[in-house]
């Protein structure tokens with residue numbers, strides 16, 4: 001660009017950086033300095049660097065705003081989905097002192113599972129159940145101990161944990177639990193049919209135990225995260241002398257740690273197909289679960305709860321309307337036998353959408369039969385999202401009169 005010089009004998013020349021000067025050739029003319037108004041650069045002359053310096057911070061600011069909005073929306077959805085948001089990561093465990101096996105008398109084997117054998121015994125004069133894991137199942141022992149050791153894991157419908165330890169030079173590991181005199185629910189139902197009041201007690205305690213396990217609790221500065229059982233079956237609930245059930249065997253359970261409203265699980269526990277085949281929900285049998293959302297674990301538990309309630313009610317006198325109470329059967333045993341294959345179950349449960357038979361004559365004259373049918377259907381619904389929660393199942397059972 002050119003500027004107009006104050007004397008006609010001068011000539012103008014432009015330089016870099018938007019500078020211009022007037023030069024003249026008369027004697028001492030450079031002593032006669034005139035300051036001109038600074039030149040404003042034209043937009044086209046802005047450097048790339050100045051554009052970047054303006055645009056990049058603005059873009060970063062915009063991205064930050066979008067991220068904050070998304071997080072706000074997601075937290076809102078989580079609040080709606082879970083009812084409450086836990087503000088901190090949950091890592092509380094209760095202090096369980098290690099027990100010495102020499103202080104426990106072992107009497108006889110009560111049950112033999114895949115991982116452990118369960119003994120009846122006596123600890124300081126109190127009857128107990130002792131679950132002994134061989135060294136090769138140390139991980140299963142640690143996993144179950146971790147669940148039993150969670151703070152606030154204290155509920156009438158969950159087996160009481162008395163301690164844990166290792167024996168025989170650390171080769172075997174054991175958990176000490178309250179002894180349930182009737183043993184597993186399965187063996188109880190095989191040996192006993194029951195009145196409506198007894199069946200309702202079994203059913204209520206099962207649903208209350210599961211609702212408690214699934215709950216996310218804060219009390220006295222302690223936190224119990226939600227726990228998915230993962231292997232609910234009539235072999236993994238025991239019956240006490242008072243006729244109530246308590247949930248046990250947390251070897252396949254998943255602790256849903258809750259951080260800032262999001263639930264997440266130990267990465268080591270991402271195994272969708274845990275549990276006993278005939279209690280697996282259709283989506284787990286087929287492997288169609290959303291691994292990003294831990295809720296499928298809770299929904300799978302509720303499906304299994306529906307099957308357990310069915311097992312309990314098939315042994316109830318009143319529901320048989322005066323007819324003979326049928327022998328206890330496992331879910332789908334009538335259709336597929338005692339040990340069905342996964343393929344058979346997928347065909348029956350998932351593809352044909354069959355469920356255990358609820359006889360038409362069940363309690364025709366019995367008040368509450370409508371509620372019972374609804375509870376079963378809503379627990380084992382094909383659509384996991386349509387299933388009841390464990391708490392809702394417990395609430396509906398509470399409306400039935402003993």
Ligand SMILES: Nc1ncnc2c1ncn2[C@@H]1O[C@H](COP(=O)(O)OP(=O)(O)OP(=O)(O)O)[C@@H](O)[C@H]1O
Nearest residue numbers: 111113114115116118129178179180183184235249
């Ligand atoms: N607290 C208890 N009181 C009485 N009997 C119990 C108790 N705990 C377990 N049992 C009996 O021992 C059996 C096996 O227990 P448990 O299911 O905990 O073992 P497991 O090796 O984890 O079995 P699974 O094969 O289901 O994984 C139960 O089915 C039940 O009969």
